[in-house]
Amino acid sequence: MAEKELTLKEILLEIGVWKTYFWSTKKFILLFIGIGFLAGIGYSFYKKPIYKATLTFALEDEKANSSLGGALGIASQFGVDLGGAKGGGAFSGPNLLELMKSRVMVEKALLASLPSDSKKTLADYYIEQNGWRDNWNEDNNEKLKKCTFPVGADRKKFTQTQDSILGIIHKALTEKALNVERKVKLTTIISVEFSNTDELFTKYFTEALTQNVSQFYIETRSKKARKNYEILKRQTDSVRGELGYAIKGVAVSNDAVFGLNPAMNVKRVPSVNRQVDVQANTAILTELVKNLELAKVDLRKETPLIQIIDTPILPLPFEKISFLKGGVIGAFIFGFFAILYVAAKKYWQDLMH
Numbered sequence: 001m002a003e004k005e006l007t008l009k010e011i012l013l014e015i016g017v018w019k020t021y022f023w024s025t026k027k028f029i030l031l032f033i034g035i036g037f038l039a040g041i042g043y044s045f046y047k048k049p050i051y052k053a054t055l056t057f058a059l060e061d062e063k064a065n066s067s068l069g070g071a072l073g074i075a076s077q078f079g080v081d082l083g084g085a086k087g088g089g090a091f092s093g094p095n096l097l098e099l100m101k102s103r104v105m106v107e108k109a110l111l112a113s114l115p116s117d118s119k120k121t122l123a124d125y126y127i128e129q130n131g132w133r134d135n136w137n138e139d140n141n142e143k144l145k146k147c148t149f150p151v152g153a154d155r156k157k158f159t160q161t162q163d164s165i166l167g168i169i170h171k172a173l174t175e176k177a178l179n180v181e182r183k184v185k186l187t188t189i190i191s192v193e194f195s196n197t198d199e200l201f202t203k204y205f206t207e208a209l210t211q212n213v214s215q216f217y218i219e220t221r222s223k224k225a226r227k228n229y230e231i232l233k234r235q236t237d238s239v240r241g242e243l244g245y246a247i248k249g250v251a252v253s254n255d256a257v258f259g260l261n262p263a264m265n266v267k268r269v270p271s272v273n274r275q276v277d278v279q280a281n282t283a284i285l286t287e288l289v290k291n292l293e294l295a296k297v298d299l300r301k302e303t304p305l306i307q308i309i310d311t312p313i314l315p316l317p318f319e320k321i322s323f324l325k326g327g328v329i330g331a332f333i334f335g336f337f338a339i340l341y342v343a344a345k346k347y348w349q350d351l352m353h
Contacts, residue, residue, distance in 0.1 A: 032338035040330020053312035225302035
């Protein structure tokens with residue numbers, strides 16, 4: 001029992017020793033706290049605000065596969081499938097969210113022209129606003145100094161340097177700054193949130209990215225139906241031309257036998273053959289026109305609807321550390337390290353003795 005009381009007494013004495021030691025170094029600790037407070041204020045003063053752009057849109061639900069029935073029999077004979085599998089499954093739900101962050105879509109947005117300056121791309125604007133080009137000029141790096149991203153440039157002809165820079169920008173924009181998610185689970189409303197220190201870039205990039213993804217998604221979903229429609233359209237035009245040619249042939253043949261002796265039927269054979277062509281082409285054209293209209297309906301059904309709900313409007317909301325908050329955070333960090341330093345110093349002195 002006495003041994004425990006002695007141990008407790010030693011602990012209390014040790015606490016007293018440390019308390020006295022920390023009190024003796026209070027000026028040093030307070031000095032560091034003051035420096036940290038001023039450093040925090042300075043940081044909050046020079047730290048650029050983070051602008052946030054939010055764009056929401058409603059995405060059409062993926063519908064079930066449908067068939068247009070037996071009326072499409074003639075279309076299948078021409079190699080046209082109007083009731084097959086739909087093309088939207090690959091880009092629905094989570095896949096569309098990942099598509100927003102893909103390098104292809106981000107690069108297309110970066111290579112779009114600025115609404116405020118049609119001769120400059122978002123990529124060049126980003127490089128200038130982040131001071132990269134000034135650093136490249138100071139380093140006197142010829143490859144980087146000449147590296148630009150002109151409006152309308154062929155992406156396939158980009159150099160390795162251009163590819164590398166776009167890769168760095170893509171990584172910087174998508175790792176933390178870009179967030180794509182559904183507003184509510186199991187709904188079709190998707191929110192795109194993007195943050196950056198430049199207000200204009202934040203707005204324009206968010207809009208360009210959403211526009212490119214929407215266009216790509218719509219084209220992909222309706223690709224098969226559009227191809228089928230174009231095939232039917234070409235075939236309908238071709239048969240219509242053949243029908244016109246056959247009708248003209250009937251007229252020419254009739255003119256050739258005008259006033260002919262009724263007993264001479266052989267001379268009427270070309271006219272009869274042309275009439276058969278007219279009847280056959282008329283029947284084919286009737287079915288093709290019918291299926292062409294069905295293809296139009298299918299194309300409209302296959303074209304998804306992406307309705308923009310909210311777009312980022314200037315001025316954008318932003319986050320900036322206040323002077324007080326910056327000072328408190330700086331004081332806490334510097335004070336913590338000051339206490340850690342004096343504690344380590346005393347512990348080392350005790351070991352040496």
